[in-house]
Amino acid sequence: MRHFLRPGWILLFLLCSLRGRSQDSASIYVNQILQPSADSVRTNAIHRLVALRDPSTFPLLMAINDKKLYLLDNKAVTTDSKPSGDGNYRLYTVYPTYQLLQNSSGQPLLLPPGKLTAVDIPRADRLALVGIAPLLNLFSNDVQKRMLAYSQVGNLQDQSTLQLVAAAVNRETDENVQRIGREALYAARLYAAKDETNAKVYIDSIALNWSDNAATLLTSYSKEKAFSPAAGSYALAKASRLEKKYDNLQRIQNLFSGLSLGSILILIALGLSIVYGLAGIINMAHGEFMMIGAYTTYCMQLVFGHQAGDWFYVAALPLSFISAGIMGLILERLVIRHLYSKPLESLLATWGISLILVQTARLIFGDLTAVKTPQLLAGGWQVAPHLTLPYNRIFIIVLTLVMVLLTYLMLFKTKLGLQIRAVTQNRQMSACLGVETRQVAALTFFIGSGLAGLAGCAITLIGNVVPDMGQTYIVDSFLVVVTGGVGKLAGTIVSGLGIGFFTKISEAFFQAVYGKVFILLFIMLFMQYKPKGLFPDKGRIAEE
Amino acid sequence: MKTNNKPLYYILFVAIFAILLPAAYLSGLLSINTISIWGRYFCFAIAALGIDLIWGYTGILSMCQAFFFCLGSYGIAMHLVLQKTSLPDFMAWNKITELPFFWQPFHNAGVTFALCLIIPALFAFFIGYVLFRSRIRGVYMAIITQALTLAMWLLFLRNETNLGGTNGLTDFKTLLGFDLSSAQVKLSLYLVSFAVLCLAYIACHRITRSKFGKVLQAIRDSESRVSFTAYKTANFKLAVFVLAALLAAVGGMLYLPQTGIITPGRMDVKASVEMVMWVALGGRGNLKGAVIGALLVNFLYSLCTSWFPDSWLFILGFLFVLTVLYFDKGLIGLVATVRQRIPGLHFKTSQTTNRYVADSK
Numbered sequence: 001m002r003h004f005l006r007p008g009w010i011l012l013f014l015l016c017s018l019r020g021r022s023q024d025s026a027s028i029y030v031n032q033i034l035q036p037s038a039d040s041v042r043t044n045a046i047h048r049l050v051a052l053r054d055p056s057t058f059p060l061l062m063a064i065n066d067k068k069l070y071l072l073d074n075k076a077v078t079t080d081s082k083p084s085g086d087g088n089y090r091l092y093t094v095y096p097t098y099q100l101l102q103n104s105s106g107q108p109l110l111l112p113p114g115k116l117t118a119v120d121i122p123r124a125d126r127l128a129l130v131g132i133a134p135l136l137n138l139f140s141n142d143v144q145k146r147m148l149a150y151s152q153v154g155n156l157q158d159q160s161t162l163q164l165v166a167a168a169v170n171r172e173t174d175e176n177v178q179r180i181g182r183e184a185l186y187a188a189r190l191y192a193a194k195d196e197t198n199a200k201v202y203i204d205s206i207a208l209n210w211s212d213n214a215a216t217l218l219t220s221y222s223k224e225k226a227f228s229p230a231a232g233s234y235a236l237a238k239a240s241r242l243e244k245k246y247d248n249l250q251r252i253q254n255l256f257s258g259l260s261l262g263s264i265l266i267l268i269a270l271g272l273s274i275v276y277g278l279a280g281i282i283n284m285a286h287g288e289f290m291m292i293g294a295y296t297t298y299c300m301q302l303v304f305g306h307q308a309g310d311w312f313y314v315a316a317l318p319l320s321f322i323s324a325g326i327m328g329l330i331l332e333r334l335v336i337r338h339l340y341s342k343p344l345e346s347l348l349a350t351w352g353i354s355l356i357l358v359q360t361a362r363l364i365f366g367d368l369t370a371v372k373t374p375q376l377l378a379g380g381w382q383v384a385p386h387l388t389l390p391y392n393r394i395f396i397i398v399l400t401l402v403m404v405l406l407t408y409l410m411l412f413k414t415k416l417g418l419q420i421r422a423v424t425q426n427r428q429m430s431a432c433l434g435v436e437t438r439q440v441a442a443l444t445f446f447i448g449s450g451l452a453g454l455a456g457c458a459i460t461l462i463g464n465v466v467p468d469m470g471q472t473y474i475v476d477s478f479l480v481v482v483t484g485g486v487g488k489l490a491g492t493i494v495s496g497l498g499i500g501f502f503t504k505i506s507e508a509f510f511q512a513v514y515g516k517v518f519i520l521l522f523i524m525l526f527m528q529y530k531p532k533g534l535f536p537d538k539g540r541i542a543e544e
Numbered sequence: 545m546k547t548n549n550k551p552l553y554y555i556l557f558v559a560i561f562a563i564l565l566p567a568a569y570l571s572g573l574l575s576i577n578t579i580s581i582w583g584r585y586f587c588f589a590i591a592a593l594g595i596d597l598i599w600g601y602t603g604i605l606s607m608c609q610a611f612f613f614c615l616g617s618y619g620i621a622m623h624l625v626l627q628k629t630s631l632p633d634f635m636a637w638n639k640i641t642e643l644p645f646f647w648q649p650f651h652n653a654g655v656t657f658a659l660c661l662i663i664p665a666l667f668a669f670f671i672g673y674v675l676f677r678s679r680i681r682g683v684y685m686a687i688i689t690q691a692l693t694l695a696m697w698l699l700f701l702r703n704e705t706n707l708g709g710t711n712g713l714t715d716f717k718t719l720l721g722f723d724l725s726s727a728q729v730k731l732s733l734y735l736v737s738f739a740v741l742c743l744a745y746i747a748c749h750r751i752t753r754s755k756f757g758k759v760l761q762a763i764r765d766s767e768s769r770v771s772f773t774a775y776k777t778a779n780f781k782l783a784v785f786v787l788a789a790l791l792a793a794v795g796g797m798l799y800l801p802q803t804g805i806i807t808p809g810r811m812d813v814k815a816s817v818e819m820v821m822w823v824a825l826g827g828r829g830n831l832k833g834a835v836i837g838a839l840l841v842n843f844l845y846s847l848c849t850s851w852f853p854d855s856w857l858f859i860l861g862f863l864f865v866l867t868v869l870y871f872d873k874g875l876i877g878l879v880a881t882v883r884q885r886i887p888g889l890h891f892k893t894s895q896t897t898n899r900y901v902a903d904s905k
Contacts, residue, residue, distance in 0.1 A: 344686065517698070
């Protein structure tokens with residue numbers, strides 16, 4: 001057996017030696033750095049390693065640069081930049097390979113920095129690394145650093161640098177970073193290209209790769225660095241096409257945020273509209289129920305703590321509905337039931353309530369708090385390179401869909417819904433026919449406030465939680481109610497979406513503020529033709 | 545109560561504010577700042593008269609009176625700024641080298657005064673025309689005017705509109721050549737405000753008793769019946785809307801030189817609801833109520849914000865709720881009820897109530 005194996009060994013040895021003397025000399029220098037016989041030897045070794053530019057030594061150099069080089073059982077190791085729980089760090093070997101250290105049970109080995117022997121490299125020696133720091137970062141395990149490094153590596157016309165960058169791009173795992181890296185490479189080759197076909201190939205590659213500043217890059221190429229007018233105009237054409245494509249995607253993105261804004265408006269306006277239709281109450285405190293929902297979510301985050309992960313949000317969804325609903329019920333009993341069918345009076349009284357609620361929230365919670373987005377909803381669905389639909393907005397849209405569906409079923413398929421519709425149409429008549437109008441009104445108020453609370457819970461995903469958050473939405477949602485027609489489910493949905501879309505679209509053209517003025521003018525114009533909203537009642541019930 | 549048949553209360557009111565307060569200042573009992581603060585309250589009261597006309601007497605809840613108030617203030621403020629410099633500081637910071645066209649007319653004092661009245665009137669006319677034509681009323685009216693105020697507030701907050709943005713306009717020196725920081729000027733502004741308030745009150749009083757005023761009240765009580773009797777209600781509503789806007793603007797014009805600053809904060813949603821609340825608290829459908837409400841709430845505001853700043857919003861909120869729930873007719877109504885309950889005063893109130901009933905019929 002041994003006899004046969006021997007040629008294999010020899011082959012392996014040969015291969016190793018083929019990789020050249022650099023490997024050998026690198027390991028010698030590494031040893032000299034870790035166990036220097038004299039300071040000058042170490043200084044020399046570091047300078048030599050920098051000059052070698054061997055990617056296999058980069059983890060070690062990076063560890064030196066970051067002052068994170070340690071010795072563990074005489075092996076050179078480095079740590080993560082952040083502790084993975086309780087001040088313990090994961091460890092990696094740095095040379096000859098970069099590997100995560102594991103304990104006997106196959107789990108990552110976790111140790112506090114105190115258990116490690118730090119290898120002290122004087123500042124003067126570390127300064128030698130400044131020149132190649134961007135290159136080192138190309139191989140960093142921090143995505144942000146890698147992303148940044150490509151713009152810092154400097155002159156890519158230098159062949160050795162170019163090779164290193166190419167190597168880095170090849171081993172890149174993150175899609176976005178790879179795109180940036182490729183662009184840097186293509187750009188370097190494009191600048192070096194001296195004939196038409198080559199240049200066009202690289203221009204095409206850059207356009208195809210389509211990173212964030214591809215268009216700017218191509219435009220500047222066509223203006224300054226193009227070697228022939230033909231290549232320049234080709235690049236310019238590509239750039240403008242990219243920009244157009246980007247604008248279109250941006251428009252889709254805008255429509256999408258319009259959709260999610262519209263969803264929130266629908267969620268708020270739904271309760272408002274039902275309550276107004278049923279009881280003739282203009283509830284200016286409706287926005288504050290939303291605020292209560294948002295603070296319930298915040299409280300859930302506090303109660304569950306950081307360990308529970310996303311569960312706090314799961315709990316907050318029903319709880320924000322219930323807490324806002326109960327608050328609504330209390331207010332209905334105390335104040336609002338005296339004001340049925342007196343919309344203008346109820347407007348003032350509920351405005352007073354909203355002042356009280358806002359001030360209470362301010363006294364309890366202070367001015368600004370935020371709910372962290374659940375892990376599950378972080379990030380987004382990348383539809384195309386420059387079109388990401390955030391999960392939290394998708395979630396809001398889905399939530400609204402579900403709630404609208406439930407409200408529809410509640411209104412049109414249950415006995416309560418039948419009663420609500422009856423009371424909305426004619427209060428006295430329903431009372432005569434044995435409908436407990438007060439109870440129905442109270443329940444409706446509970447549901448309406450609960451929906452607002454849920455909207456508040458949803459809003460924590462996309463904004464801060466502040467005491468007067470309700471007041472930023474209340475006027476808009478009233479506009480939704482007015483445009484959609486009071487007490488009309490379909491009208492609320494259509495006008496909510498319409499106003500949401502319109503806001504976002506006009507924001508794309510004008511600034512947000514002018515968009516708002518525009519919407520208002522539009523609604524005033526619209527009311528000239530449909531003073532009773534989108535879907536007015538017809539026939540007898542239309543009478544006031 | 546001050547009604548026509550009891551001049552005593554009117555005389556008392558005028559005596560306190562036109563003679564007693566200035567006398568107290570001249571004898572050193574009150575500081576000029578207190579006088580100036582009351583001068584500002586009078587400006588609010590003038591605007592409140594307008595709100596009472598449109599809401600209390602005509603039944604239209606307009607939430608954009610604060611905006612008209614600010615239009616008046618901003619007009620005067622622009623004039624005062626131009627008195628001082630040819631190009632306001634904030635424009636220089638925003639890298640604007642030339643005065644925008646709409647600032648140009650405000651160089652001239654006469655034109656400024658005219659514009660301060662014409663612009664709000666035109667605005668009110670346009671808004672009112674569009675809204676009343678399509679028979680928007682009640683809640684719809686309230687919501688749309690409120691949204692309008694919100695939109696205008698957002699516009700005024702922007703720097704591009706060249707109206708000073710969030711910081712508003714401030715740091716004025718002279719008005720018509722008078723030094724605004726001097727005590728005499730402040731006192732005379734106070735007296736002018738009071739005089740204007742009295743004039744506005746008398747004018748409004750006349751209006752409510754005229755045929756025009758009766759039609760307004762008829763519209764409040766049943767608009768459809770009025771229109772059935774061949775009155776063009778939209779025109780009446782439009783007229784009173786413009787009138788209320790003018791009153792608000794006059795209030796704003798007088799308000800500015802006394803505070804020395806105008807920011808968009810004066811016209812946000814909160815401020816516009818609050819203005820309506822003055823009238824509700826004093827007693828709507830009653831001009832005295834509007835004046836008393838405006839003076840009282842603002843006086844309470846300055847008391848509370850200096851004594852317990854955190855709780856002002858609580859107090860205001862509870863006042864809103866209590867007024868709406870229990871004192872439908874506001875303070876004036878409350879006083880009337882109390883008088884009726886106390887037998888000794890009964891004969892006096894019966895007169896006034898009769899009078900009031902006769903008025904509104």
